[in-house]
Amino acid sequence: MGRIFNRVLDRLEEWLIASFMAAATFIIFAAVLHRQSSAIPWLWDYTGALNFSWAQELCIYLFIWMAKFGAAYGVRTGIHIGVDVVVNAAGPRLKRVLVVLALALGAFFTAVIAFMGARWVWFIHGTGQVSPDLEWPMWVVYLCIPLGSALMCYRFLQVMARFVKTGVLPVPSHGSAAEEGA
Amino acid sequence: MNVTLILLILLLLLLSSTPISIALGMTVLTFLVLFSSFALDTVDIVSQRLFTGLESFAIMAVPFFVLSGTLLTEGGIAARIIRFALALVGWMRGGLAMAAILACAFFATISGSSPATVVAIGSIMLPAMVKHGYPKRFAVGVIATSGSLGILIPPSIVMIIYAVSTSESAGKLFMAGVVPGFLLAGVLMLVTYVTARVKNFPTMPRASAREVWVSFKEAFWGLMLVVIVMGGIYGGIFTPTEAAAVAAVYSFIAAVCIYRGLKVRDMPKVLLSAANTSAMLLYIITNAILFSFLLTSEQIPQVLSQWVVDQQLSPWMFLLAVNVALLVAGQFMEPSSIILILAPLLLPIAKSLGIDPIHLGVIMTVNMEIGMIHPPVGLNLFVASHIARMGMTEVSIACLPWVFVLLAYLALVTYVPAISLWLPGLLYS
Numbered sequence: 250m251g252r253i254f255n256r257v258l259d260r261l262e263e264w265l266i267a268s269f270m271a272a273a274t275f276i277i278f279a280a281v282l283h284r285q286s287s288a289i290p291w292l293w294d295y296t297g298a299l300n301f302s303w304a305q306e307l308c309i310y311l312f313i314w315m316a317k318f319g320a321a322y323g324v325r326t327g328i329h330i331g332v333d334v335v336v337n338a339a340g341p342r343l344k345r346v347l348v349v350l351a352l353a354l355g356a357f358f359t360a361v362i363a364f365m366g367a368r369w370v371w372f373i374h375g376t377g378q379v380s381p382d383l384e385w386p387m388w389v390v391y392l393c394i395p396l397g398s399a400l401m402c403y404r405f406l407q408v409m410a411r412f413v414k415t416g417v418l419p420v421p422s423h424g425s426a427a428e429e430g431a
Numbered sequence: 432m433n434v435t436l437i438l439l440i441l442l443l444l445l446l447s448s449t450p451i452s453i454a455l456g457m458t459v460l461t462f463l464v465l466f467s468s469f470a471l472d473t474v475d476i477v478s479q480r481l482f483t484g485l486e487s488f489a490i491m492a493v494p495f496f497v498l499s500g501t502l503l504t505e506g507g508i509a510a511r512i513i514r515f516a517l518a519l520v521g522w523m524r525g526g527l528a529m530a531a532i533l534a535c536a537f538f539a540t541i542s543g544s545s546p547a548t549v550v551a552i553g554s555i556m557l558p559a560m561v562k563h564g565y566p567k568r569f570a571v572g573v574i575a576t577s578g579s580l581g582i583l584i585p586p587s588i589v590m591i592i593y594a595v596s597t598s599e600s601a602g603k604l605f606m607a608g609v610v611p612g613f614l615l616a617g618v619l620m621l622v623t624y625v626t627a628r629v630k631n632f633p634t635m636p637r638a639s640a641r642e643v644w645v646s647f648k649e650a651f652w653g654l655m656l657v658v659i660v661m662g663g664i665y666g667g668i669f670t671p672t673e674a675a676a677v678a679a680v681y682s683f684i685a686a687v688c689i690y691r692g693l694k695v696r697d698m699p700k701v702l703l704s705a706a707n708t709s710a711m712l713l714y715i716i717t718n719a720i721l722f723s724f725l726l727t728s729e730q731i732p733q734v735l736s737q738w739v740v741d742q743q744l745s746p747w748m749f750l751l752a753v754n755v756a757l758l759v760a761g762q763f764m765e766p767s768s769i770i771l772i773l774a775p776l777l778l779p780i781a782k783s784l785g786i787d788p789i790h791l792g793v794i795m796t797v798n799m800e801i802g803m804i805h806p807p808v809g810l811n812l813f814v815a816s817h818i819a820r821m822g823m824t825e826v827s828i829a830c831l832p833w834v835f836v837l838l839a840y841l842a843l844v845t846y847v848p849a850i851s852l853w854l855p856g857l858l859y860s
Contacts, residue, residue, distance in 0.1 A: 274498060274679045278677060309488060313485050315709070316485060316710045320713075330450065332446060332448060332451070332763045336448040354447070355449065358456055362456070372475075394481055
């Protein structure tokens with residue numbers, strides 16, 4: 250049961266962030282095309298009916314959602330690098346303690362943010378605030394903070410549990426050069 | 432007092448190997464809990480800032496450029512660029528190494544990241560150089576060093592982050608990177624040429640004019656990207672962020688339809704890998720914005736800036752101190768974090784001393800390049816050691832002579848502002 254839950258969660262996370270990325274790119278590209286083609290008179294009949302004023306806002310929201318869930322995915326892939334000079338110089342026992350401490354700090358911080366984010370969402374829900382261009386309820390938009398942060402906390406705990414059990418940490422495919430998927 | 436405390440908390444957290452982003456956030460949290468009469472409402476600012484801090488269209492150029500870089504690295508364009516570079520300079524003494532540098536400079540015009548440049552060019556040129564009898568150490572040093580051009584020659588992710596954290600114009604900063612970037616490529620090629628003469632490295636047969644033309648045509652579609660990005664920004668057709676999105680779509684078309692290095696079914700993997708990196712960067716950015724919010728609300732930049740003014744430092748001494756501080760920071764952190772933490776602190780001081788913010792941005796970028804080929808956290812070293820299958824220590828030693836070349840170049844860029852400011856001054860006056 251737990252295994253299936255984790256599998257579904259993993260795929261959902263990956264699918265979400267990849268789609269957010271693709272959608273944001275497409276939307277901004279379309280908005281630029283639209284703005285440029287609006288200058289062409291004979292296309293005006295077609296372009297005039299469209300309105301892309303919401304594109305920037307949507308792009309920002311998509312990327313913020315991608316960033317919050319992607320940060321959780323990043324814990325799983327080990328891409329959040331820290332300063333490891335001390336850890337590398339330390340003996341195996343101290344190293345173990347430091348790594349667990351660092352992961353625990355990560356879990357603690359994200360848990361606090363998830364909690365405060367939830368409070369914030371609740372508060373915004375009460376105000377009935379909507380976003381300027383899309384007029385979406387802001388509390389839904391802000392949901393990415395508690396949800397993303399809670400997921401990130403879960404990932405930190407997962408990585409910690411695995412490290413305590415097996416001593417293995419996720420290794421990024423060399424630094425942020427994973428960047429370009431090398 | 433508060434300055435010391437904040438920095439002390441941050442330092443402790445950083446040294447415990449906590450991810451930099453988390454360390455920044457925890458510092459803010461700890462400080463608020465300890466020193467503002469602990470009310471949930473004040474701490475609420477933290478979670479709110481984690482969203483609103485990112486609510487800027489300018490920042491979103493980062494994920495777009497990461498995506499476009501990922502597409503190009505895997506899209507098979509590197510091989511075409513290398514062929515063109517070889518046709519141009521391969522016939523000189525040490526030609527293969529010089530072509531590697533030139534190819535890195537070309538690739539830097541379409542990619543905003545240094546490790547990506549090392550991967551794209553290095554994975555082809557490194558084995559080639561070793562095969563033609565270059566010492567492996569020399570080859571690794573050349574690749575890791577010239578790969579660092581990726582962040583100096585526009586587009587550049589590091590420059591966007593500087594622009595965002597200081598509210599400067601990314602377009603201007605890009606323009607300011609053009610001359611220093613290609614000048615550095617020239618310097619690196621010159622050093623390589625001299626070394627090659629002394630050590631008698633091999634040459635390649637001179638390419639026919641036809642080969643130059645054919646290889647140029649092959650590389651043309653890739654090299655067009657920089658024309659679109661820079662021309663579009665400068666011509667006012669789109670903002671830097673929109674340019675980045677257009678670049679991503681263009682790279683997709685180039686990688687899938689023109690160079691056919693990627694297939695449509697590879698896209699989920701590419702998107703995921705780009706999302707992974709950009710989310711990491713955005714997460715550091717958010718927490719760094721939170722951190723600089725704490726610094727500002729404690730008036731720390733003003734205090735520091737006043738202190739420096741009171742010391743009556745001359746600009747050149749200040750710049751020297753900045754360079755030393757950045758080089759030290761570069762030993763421990765990666766570029767985006769350093770820029771995000773230090774740029775908002777340094778900029779007010781620089782302004783009060785009459786130093787141009789754009790010039791400071793270029794200085795910081797060149798500093799970051801040095802950090803990238805210097806242990807322990809030089810990203811280029813990691814990547815190069817992976818490609819070359821050499822240990823980190825050996826790669827670091829291989830890069831050491833190049834560190835001195837870059838240091839000399841840094842001094843030049845620092846004290847001759849015209850190198851950076853001439854082109855933007857010409858275009859934006």
